Amino acid sequence: MTKEKTNKPSKDLPLGFVDRSEKELLVRDFITSKIKEVMVKYGFKYLETPSFEYTDSIGKFLPDKDRPDEGVFSFQDENKWLSLRYDLTAPLARYVAKNYLEIPKPFKRYQLGTVWRNEKPGPGRFREFLQFDADFVGTKSLQADAELCVMISEIIEKCGLSKSEYIIKISSRKITDSIFKKINLENPEQKLTTLRALDKIDRLGWDGVKQLLGEGRKDKSGDFTKGANLSSNNIETIEKELKKKIPETEDLKEILRIFEDYNFKNFEFDPSVIRGLEYYTGPIFEVNLKFDVKNDKGQVIQFGSVGGGGRYDNLVSNFGNYDAPATGISIGLDRLVYALLQKKEFKIKQAKPVVICVFDKSLIKEYIKIQNVLRSADLSVEIYPGDGKLKKQMEYANKIKSPAVILYGEDELKSGKLTLRDLNSGNEKSITISDLVNEIKKII
């Protein structure tokens, strides 16, 4: 190996960016194919928007900041700030505002695309990842919200998870709104801290959350987080309200009725679901896995949800005069892949090429002829990309998990037959080129 010298380029990747293996990509392709099937069934339109948007179009405003890179990756082009999109919802709102008069109302679209976040990465969380997003724009009907939950369940199950392995959690921003009214909480900073604390019930449990609602909490590394400083009375009220098993807000009651009509049962009312604090205005949902996810060291990690969404009735109107209530849901595909890979054995067939060994460069014409015969039959095949010793070529074929090699040298030239070696069994056959396709099909 060559020594690392100061001027050599680094082979490290930027923080939070990863190379993705064929194994992951095949699972991801499988998932996206299932998503597309379901989206067609549910009548959503396929859309793609660019990776970059003007920074202010995606909800980031930067009046006097030098670098608007908190949370997003940005650069300045011709005096305008551009940012890589951090989700697919904001670009959708921009798209709807821009094309409002042409598109059908309501507008149903789905999108698959890479998004980037300039944040600290965590287990199964990267700074570049693939997201799936489906939305209804231009309808207040809660039928839309309910259908998103049903639809996302169908996708998850098509990906191979059973009903006992995931659950859709639903809640509504209206619940926390009414609690704040009840305890007369108006200080916006306290409200925010409170919401953030409540969002953590899953991870920290009520004990931890109550510390965060009060003075604060020390995590297991010893780090201290300041709390919301609510009175113990108010904390008790919040706990009592949120422990109610049955939703009292109208929107959730209605959604539950619709779920019944769909005969949809794999959901759970969970008022601790808070999610994206800024733009949600009504029902919110989250897709949670019910099994432990481990890292490659075998430790169980805090994995969080694989997807979620909710109603955002004001996002489109931010762009102009059009009022377009909307609701949507997204899945982090790479996280889903990460989780699926440890839950299930995926046997995704990917043909490996039969290798034609290069005995003699002067026979290359013959090799190409053989290759053409196989490729015409849509078989995967390659001439060994080099001209080393036969042993090397065999090792190569073995390494790439080739099903078979074809040997054609002096002996074969004389006999007019070629040798086909099955790399699994080690058996060799001498056959004519007209039998080749059939013989290979028997092997693979």
Add this chain to the structure above:
RNA sequence: GCAGCAGUAGCUCAGUUGGUUAGAGCACUAGUUUGUGGAACUAGGGGUCGGUGGUUCGAGUCCACCCUGCUGUACCA
């Protein structure tokens, strides 16, 4: 950002209270087999022990600072 832990060969790791030329397994290269892979055997290459400075006769080992990674926590529009 804050906190805890870690960094020794391509990978996984060992390295005794500080003591000569720093080790193992796997992987790699060559050979045993110049027309045959997976197994075995033999030989070989590969490391400024994350970096810089310090303590010491002597540092992979001790100290300080920095860098990187993992985990938790915060933030995540």
